[in-house]
Amino acid sequence: MHELALAESVLAIAGAHARGRRVRRVTVAxxxxxxxxxGALTLxxxxxxxxxxxAGAELEVRTVPAVVRCRDCGASSEQDGFPLACAACGxxxxxxxxxxxxxVEELEVEQEAEVSHVR
Ligand SMILES: [Zn+2]
Known part of the structure; x- marks a missing residue:
């Protein structure tokens, strides 16, 4: 299951950025x-x-559409399936x-607790 390997690298990257702070949400593109x-990646x-x-952080997966640039006419087009082909000339x-x-696009970490002095 390749989502397991992906989750491992997401954890490594997010963990390095969190520097010990508690993470609420991780957004992955x-x-x-x-x-x-x-669903498999979240799991x-x-x-x-x-x-x-x-632990307990929410993982949000944002799917980024594929974009190709045509080597024939130079047009860029968004793809919605296979085979990948130029939308302008085919x-x-x-x-x-x-x-x-x-x-890893975004990391939402918990604010550091504010220290309030009573006296
Ligand atoms: Zn083209």
Whole structure:
């Protein structure tokens, strides 16, 4: 299950950025071409984060559509399935410019507790 490996890298990246603070929510941008199953990634994340500072954090998966640039006419077009083809001229000789990424986009951490002095 490749979501397990993805969850592992999300945990490593988010953990490094959290620097010990409690994390409420992690937002991940997953390119459509990675074919991530959001539910499986969320589950793997919940499993692996147990006992770490990220335990209980909510994982939000944002799917980023694939975009290709045509090597024939130079047009860029968003893709909604396979095969990848230029929407302008139909050529199949295209270069993927988006849709392969898996990025930790946002981290919502708990505010550091404010120390209030009574006296
Ligand atoms: Zn084209």
């Amino acid at each position: 997953a390119g459509a071409l990675r074919q991530v199953v959001p 793997a994340f919940a499993l692996l984060s147990a006992g770490t500072p990220l 050529a199949l000789d295209v270069e993927v410019t988006a849709g392969e990424q898996l990025l």
